[in-house]
Amino acid sequence: MDGNGRWARKRLRPRTFGHHAGQKAVRSTIEFCLRRGITALTLFAFSSENWQRPADEVSALMELFLKALDREVNELHGYGVRIRFIGELSAFAPALAARMNAAMDRTAANTRLELNIAVNYGGRWDITQAAARIARAVQAGEIAVDQIDERRLEPYLCLADQAPIDLFIRTGGEQRLSNFLLWQIAYAEIYFTATLWPDFDAAAFELALADFAGRERRFGKTSAQIAAEAG
Ligand code: IPE
Ligand code: MG
Numbered sequence: 001m002d003g004n005g006r007w008a009r010k011r012l013r014p015r016t017f018g019h020h021a022g023q024k025a026v027r028s029t030i031e032f033c034l035r036r037g038i039t040a041l042t043l044f045a046f047s048s049e050n051w052q053r054p055a056d057e058v059s060a061l062m063e064l065f066l067k068a069l070d071r072e073v074n075e076l077h078g079y080g081v082r083i084r085f086i087g088e089l090s091a092f093a094p095a096l097a098a099r100m101n102a103a104m105d106r107t108a109a110n111t112r113l114e115l116n117i118a119v120n121y122g123g124r125w126d127i128t129q130a131a132a133r134i135a136r137a138v139q140a141g142e143i144a145v146d147q148i149d150e151r152r153l154e155p156y157l158c159l160a161d162q163a164p165i166d167l168f169i170r171t172g173g174e175q176r177l178s179n180f181l182l183w184q185i186a187y188a189e190i191y192f193t194a195t196l197w198p199d200f201d202a203a204a205f206e207l208a209l210a211d212f213a214g215r216e217r218r219f220g221k222t223s224a225q226i227a228a229e230a231g
Contacts, residue, residue: 116162
């Protein structure tokens with residue numbers, strides 16, 4: 001979700017104004033997923049690197065998260081949304097971390113939409129924490145070093161229990177991944193759009209889906225093999 005600051009700047013307003021507008025886009029994106037039958041949505045809300053922003057912007061963002069949690073969780077729960085925060089949650093203020101955990105517990109049995117919110121998340125952090133946890137399993141004698149392969153490492157990564165990611169969307173015009181979900185997007189289709197996040201509405205999402213629908217996903221195979229499999 002990139003482009004909040006530039007969206008505000010174009011309107012000669014402070015960056016936090018853009019973050020407010022971005023929140024509305026989050027809401028409409030979740031509603032779009034519910035309408036369109038999309039069953040998993042992962043949002044990059046705050047990266048491990050975002051702490052380096054000016055202190056007032058960081059605290060404005062934290063304030064926004066807190067308020068959004070209080071305001072939206074009830075309704076999302078009513079819609080059957082399961083909320084999960086991925087990232088290093090221990091870095092957040094206790095009040096915020098407690099609210100995040102409460103939202104996760106409360107919605108844990110919901111199945112209509114998996115809503116994953118990445119906060120203080122980094123793809124390298126994810127892989128590193130998985131490595132540390134599997135090392136602990138080795139230390140405990142639960143698994144031998146020689147047994148470690150991709151399949152055995154995977155369960156330790158964030159989102160391991162969810163379907164592989166189909167589509168990765170970055171708004172705001174930059175063409176980079178910025179340390180989001182590195183392992184998990186090995187075979188995802190990547191879609192870059194210049195649309196700034198606050199302007200990412202249903203029409204913009206439809207464009208991304210139409211683009212995705214036109215891709216041929218080969219997963220390392222040939223076109224002919226994929227055609228044969230499709231019958
Ligand atoms: C993304 O918008 C929102 C967060 C990272 C929280 P930016 O704040 O990065 O907006 P630009 O890139 O400055 O336009
Ligand atoms: Mg940005």
